[in-house]
Amino acid sequence: MRIGxxxxxxxxxxxxxxxxxxxxxxxxxxxxxxxxRDYPAHSQARIGFIRSAQAAGLSLAEIRDVLxxxxxxxxxxxxxTELLDRHLADVEHRIAxxxxxxxxxxxxxxxxxxxxxxxxxEGDICRILTAH
Amino acid sequence: MRIGxxxxxxxxxxxxxxxxxxxxxxxxxxxxxxxxRDYPAHSQARIGFIRSAQAAGLSLAEIRDVLxxxxxxxxxxxxxTELLDRHLADVEHRIAxxxxxxxxxxxxxxxxxxxxxxxxxEGDICRILTAH
DNA sequence: CTAGACCTTCCACTACACTGGAAGGTCAAG
DNA sequence: CTTGACCTTCCAGTGTAGTGGAAGGTCTAG
Numbered sequence: 001m002r003i004g005x006x007x008x009x010x011x012x013x014x015x016x017x018x019x020x021x022x023x024x025x026x027x028x029x030x031x032x033x034x035x036x037r038d039y040p041a042h043s044q045a046r047i048g049f050i051r052s053a054q055a056a057g058l059s060l061a062e063i064r065d066v067l068x069x070x071x072x073x074x075x076x077x078x079x080x081t082e083l084l085d086r087h088l089a090d091v092e093h094r095i096a097x098x099x100x101x102x103x104x105x106x107x108x109x110x111x112x113x114x115x116x117x118x119x120x121x122e123g124d125i126c127r128i129l130t131a132h
Numbered sequence: 133m134r135i136g137x138x139x140x141x142x143x144x145x146x147x148x149x150x151x152x153x154x155x156x157x158x159x160x161x162x163x164x165x166x167x168x169r170d171y172p173a174h175s176q177a178r179i180g181f182i183r184s185a186q187a188a189g190l191s192l193a194e195i196r197d198v199l200x201x202x203x204x205x206x207x208x209x210x211x212x213t214e215l216l217d218r219h220l221a222d223v224e225h226r227i228a229x230x231x232x233x234x235x236x237x238x239x240x241x242x243x244x245x246x247x248x249x250x251x252x253x254e255g256d257i258c259r260i261l262t263a264h
Numbered sequence: 265c266t267a268g269a270c271c272t273t274c275c276a277c278t279a280c281a282c283t284g285g286a287a288g289g290t291c292a293a294g
Numbered sequence: 295c296t297t298g299a300c301c302t303t304c305c306a307g308t309g310t311a312g313t314g315g316a317a318g319g320t321c322t323a324g
Contacts, residue, residue, distance in 0.1 A: 002300080004300065013283085014301085016282065032290090032301095033290095036301055055236065057233050059281090060280080077247065081244045084240050084241050084244060088238065091233050091237060098223055101188070101189045104189075105216055105219055105223060108188060108216050109216050109220060112213045136270065146270090148313090151311075164271095166271080166321070168270085191311090193310090
């Protein structure tokens with residue numbers, strides 16, 4: 001299967017697949033006599049794996065490490081468990097931060113609706129944003 | 133006040149202040165005879181404004197627009213209200229996405245603790261990550 | 265007079281995951 | 295034989311918010 005077909009089958013682009021190869025997520029595939037990349041069928045599963053791992057919030061570098069462990073013949077379970085725990089903590093932290101931002105934005109929009117534009121002065125640039 | 137003093141007074145760095153100038157958030161300040169930037173006292177308030185607007189989740193580009201409106205002599209209230217509404221929607225959307233990711237990660241770690249490494253096969257790369 | 269603290273400009277680089285485009289090669293259909 | 299789809303490599307750029315460093319100028323204290 002050539003690169004365009006693999007891209008179409010996995011919902012990616014040829015550019016992305018070459019990028020994954022260069023980034024070490026995909027091994028250099030065999031080539032046709034004409035020099036075209038010729039992927040085996042199981043490359044689809046590998047791209048699918050990359051997509052699910054990305055959806056779980058792993059970076060390409062982390063996914064590359066998981067794949068390297070598997071490619072080395074080891075089941076990557078321990079490593080993955082560790083990664084997942086770290087990411088869960090990270091995501092929870094980011095959610096908490098965003099919730100704080102959300103609360104701040106809500107307070108600011110309340111301020112906005114209660115603020116008479118005429119009372120704004122040049123000195124404070126914008127009363128709405130400096131009220132907190 | 134020279135750039136180092138302004139940086140110290142606002143908790144930024146000289147690099148950041150020059151960057152803000154180049155990015156259009158700060159007007160080119162007057163210079164001393166020796167060529168040093170010589171900021172008026174109210175620059176401190178402007179930097180403070182930039183920091184609070186950043187804390188509210190606005191990008192430097194958006195802050196630059198708010199400042200430009202104010203610098204043009206208009207109170208930026210209408211613009212700011214619009215920005216805040218947009219950001220609130222955006223932040224709520226990102227929170228929802230992250231919560232979905234968090235739930236996925238939680239499900240994955242549950243899978244991980246219930247998965248026997250011995251049952252992993254090469255074909256599926258990592259049972260934990262492909263189970264969902 | 266000199267050390268050193270502070271300032272100047274300019275260029276390059278960070279992380280992340282791609283994306284765009286140029287110049288040219290391969291292959292099947294008409 | 296040509297057209298057009300598809301492929302190749304390589305280089306460069308996207309956006310965000312700065313950071314790092316080199317080479318050199320300015321100013322103040324001792």
